[in-house]
Structures are given as C-alpha cells and as structure tokens.
Amino acid sequence: MVLLDKKIFAGGMAMIVAGIAIASLMSEAPAGESGMTEEEIIDLMIAEDESQAYQMLSGILAGVGFLLVLISFGVRRKKGSVQKTEKPAK
Secondary structure (H helix, E strand, C coil): CCCECHHHHHHHHHHHHHHHHHHHHCCCCCCCCCCCCHHHHHHHHHHHHHHHHHHHHHHHHHHHHHHHHHHHECCCCCCCCCCCCCCCCC
C-alpha cells in the first residue's frame, strides 16, 4: 500500500497540467522581418520578452508541481504507527 496525500498530489498534478498548457499555448516565438520601423522593432522586443516570461512561468509551474507530486508520496503516516504519550505534569 502506497502512502499518498491526495490533496497535495492533486495540487501538484494541476500545476503540472497548467505549466504544460501554458508552454504549449505560448510556444510560438514572435518573428521579425527586414525593413521594420522603430515602433515595430520595439513591439517585437516586447513580444519576445512576454514570450520568454511565459516560458519561465510554465517551467516554474511544472517544476513546483512535480516537486509536490513527489512530496505527496509518503507524507501521511500509517494509523497507529506513532503512539502519543502524555507526561504527567510536575
């Protein structure tokens, strides 16, 4: 029997799915062309920065989600494995 905390596991899986979804939706990088005006170059640079930020966000989400999935295994203790004992007050 595998010890598994279902809430942490579900949260980790949701983060992995969100990271993969963002990565797949924002995978196309903006491309420039020759003869662009200054304004178009600035817009292209902004679009490239946004694309890079989305890639970083998706990587962080997927990485943290993977860590949560790993942590979810073995988090919960077996019932009765640790007995609580109270010390008498002095």
